[in-house]
Amino acid sequence: MSSQRRMMKLGAFLPAPGHHVAAWRHPEARPDGGLDFDYYRSLVRTAERGLFDMVFLSDGAGVRTKYRDADELSRQGRMVHFEPLTLLSALAVHTTHIGLTATASTSYNEPFSVARQFASLDHLSAGRSGWNVVTSATDAEARNFNLDNQMPHADRYRRAREFMEVVIGLWDSWEDDAFIHDKEGGRFFDPSKLHILGHRGDHFQVRGPLNVARPPQGHPVIVQAGSSPDGQDFAARWAEVVFTVQQTLEGAQAYYRGLKKQVADHGRDPEQVKVLPGAFIVVGRTQTEAEDKYATLQDLVDPVVGLGMLSYQLGMVDISDYPLDGPLPELPATEGSTSKQQLLYEKARREGLTIRELYLSVAAGRGHRFLLGTPQSIADELEDWFVNEAADGFNIMPDYHPGGLDAIVTLLVPELQRRGLMRTEYEGTTLRENLGLPRPSFTTTRAAL
Secondary structure, X not given: OXXXXXXXXXXXXXXXXXXXXXXXXXXXOOOOHHHOHHHHHHHHHHHHHOXXXXXXXXXXXXXXXXXXXXXXXXXXXXXXXXXXXXXXXXXXXXXXXXXXXXXXXXXXXXXXXXXXXXXXXXXXXXXXXXXXXXXXXXXXXXXXXXXXXXXXXXXXXXXXXXXXXXXXXXXXXXXXXXXXXXXXXXXXXXXXXXXXXXXXOOOOEEOOOOOOOOOOOOOOEEEEOOOOHHHHHHHHHHOOEEEEOOOOHHHHHHHHHHHHHHHHHOOOOHHHXXXXXXXXXXXXXXXXXXXXXXXXXXXXXXXXXXXXHHHHHOOOOOOOOOOOOOEOOOOOOOOOOHHHHHHHXXXXXXXXXXXXHHXXXXXXXXXXXXXXXXXXXXXXXXXXXXXXXXXXXXXXXXXXXXXHHHHHHHHHHXXXXXXXXXXXXXXXXXXXXXXXXXXXXXXXXXXXX
């Protein structure tokens, strides 16, 4: 057992304008930042200056919103942005330590392509890549891939499990020292260290090998965000970092204990899975300053956007015909994000919120924990969860960019460091080293050439 003090692990969630639904309308925000490389480079360098473990880019294979007409669509703030693997590959040469985590779907990709892309990013970044594994949860995405509707929830996870087996196998196509580059002997690689996957399953037929050498990290870090029973089982089997949505200490502790037990049940070490609940943060030098920052953003929430965003969070259920100042009604289950739907129902009932009050409350954290205050008060809240087995760290969601991220790095990070909860320098050069995760051992799978 290591005697080194346990430190918070921090991810920086970086949608271009910020996490608040009205962030793009903030006077200091860059509404065109989603397609500006210099802007993203500045954000990531700020997160690296703050010694974050990783930056995290979400993604979807389509416009992920429920809109009824062009006017409603035009009010949204995240319509276009870079494809994340392309962006992170460019950012790899402008950073040195921070992890680079991108989202890629197992529903609308092929395992060979994903394995090749993330292995390439790991080489380009000298071992700093992470893959946020998603199964995709909207019909809008399905309609871009020859389907009318998304696959049923259980089918998506069955495909995802086999997808992971193939990707992991492909990353182990070559042993670490397979490429000998023997000019005199005329051998580029040692053939005994080549391993052909030869996979045939219910969803995929993939021979291999991968035409990229084994990644510097062995395997890129696997990140996952599902909280449904299928999602938790998937995380317990495969994930090394888990993003989760929790509102209360008790709920976070129950999730933390439950997931760690499932990890152990899969024969894995629970210490090698880091649980990072989302934390939407508005920090100011004083409580009043923080409240003023938040009020500025809340005043910018367009009711059409707020209602559409809530509809999306509820699994694309149309709630436009219900009174805004009435309660959230019982709605039919969907094939979308079932865990987030349940959290929103619980929040509305627990706090007695109307539909309008619910969308305004979700406009900030979108269901994640919301922390507003001074560096000291926010650090108190984060420390409480961290030391009481509710979290191994947090996926930090700044309110808007660049000002929100700047404030977190300038005000909150030093307070966490003062308390001995956060590093003062990076421990290593790879994402695994900084997260305290082991490098996966090589697994041999061999078929005939």
